Amino acid sequence: MERDFLIREIGPDEFERVWPIFREVLARGESYNYPAELSMTRARAMWTTSPYRTFIAEVDAGEAVGCYKLGPNQPGRGDHVANASYMVAEAAWGKGVGGALCEHSLVQARKAGFVAMQFNYVVSSNTAAVHLWLKHGFDIVGRVPGAFRHASLGLVDVYVMHRML
C-alpha cells in the first residue's frame, strides 16, 4: 500500500482544493445522494460549517487525492455517534487512500469524543466501499431496498453501516 500522501484538516478557505473530486463523484452518480446541481458554495457550507469538519489527503506536490467530512450523525440525543463521508480522486484509486482516510477519521472521531461511527447511505453496488468499511470494522446493520437511483443500474439497495469506536 503506497502512502505518499498526508491527511490534514482544512477550513472553508481551502475547500476549492477538494471541489474537483466532488465534481468527479457527482458526475459518476454511483455513490452520493447529493443533488446533481450542487454548487461549490453549498458543498463548502455542508462540509466545513461547525460541527462538520473537512480533511484533505494530498500528495507532496499539493495535489488533492481524497477528502472526508466528519461530524455528528444526528443532533441532540444522537450526537454521540459520528458520521463521515469520503471521496477519493479517480486518478488515485487503488493506492490505499480510502482506507487511510477511514483510519484517520476513526482516530479523529475518538479524539472528538464520539463513541461510535455510522454510515447512513452506503450504496450496495459500490462494492469497493462496502468491502473497505467491512475491513475497517464496520458491520452492515441495515439494508434499505431500492433507496438509491444509480446512474446506470437503476434502483439499488442502500446499507446502514456502524462500528463502535
Next chain:
Amino acid sequence: MERDFLIREIGPDEFERVWPIFREVLARGESYNYPAELSMTRARAMWTTSPYRTFIAEVDAGEAVGCYKLGPNQPGRGDHVANASYMVAEAAWGKGVGGALCEHSLVQARKAGFVAMQFNYVVSSNTAAVHLWLKHGFDIVGRVPGAFRHASLGLVDVYVMHRML
C-alpha cells in the same frame, strides 16, 4: 377509534400552533434527536421550508392535537423515498391521532410521487410508535446499537423502518 379531528397542511404562518407539541416532545426526551435548545424559528424552518411540508391535526375548536412533517428522505439520487416525522400532543394520546397522521402522510407521499417511505430514527424503546408503524405496513430494515441517548433509559437502539407506497 375517535376521529373528531381534521388533518390539513399548514404554512410557516401557522407553525406556532404546533410548537407547544414540539416543546412537550423535546421535554420528554424519549423520541426525537432534536437539540434540546431548538428554537421555534429553527423548527419552523426545518418543517416548512421547501421541500418539507407540515400538516396539522386539529379538533373542531381549533386545538392542535398532532402534526407531521413530510419530505424527501435524501436529496438527489435518493429523493424518490419519502420521510415523515410525527408528533402527538400528550393530551390526545390513545385517540388514534398517530395512526391517522400516518395514513394521511402515506396518501400525501403517494400523491407527491414518492415510491417508498423511510424512517431513519425510530427509538426502539418507543414501543407504541414501533408497533404503530408495523401496523401501518412498515418493516424494520435496520437496527443501530445505542444510537439514542434516552432521557431515563440511557443508550437505546434505533430502528430504520421502511415501506413501499
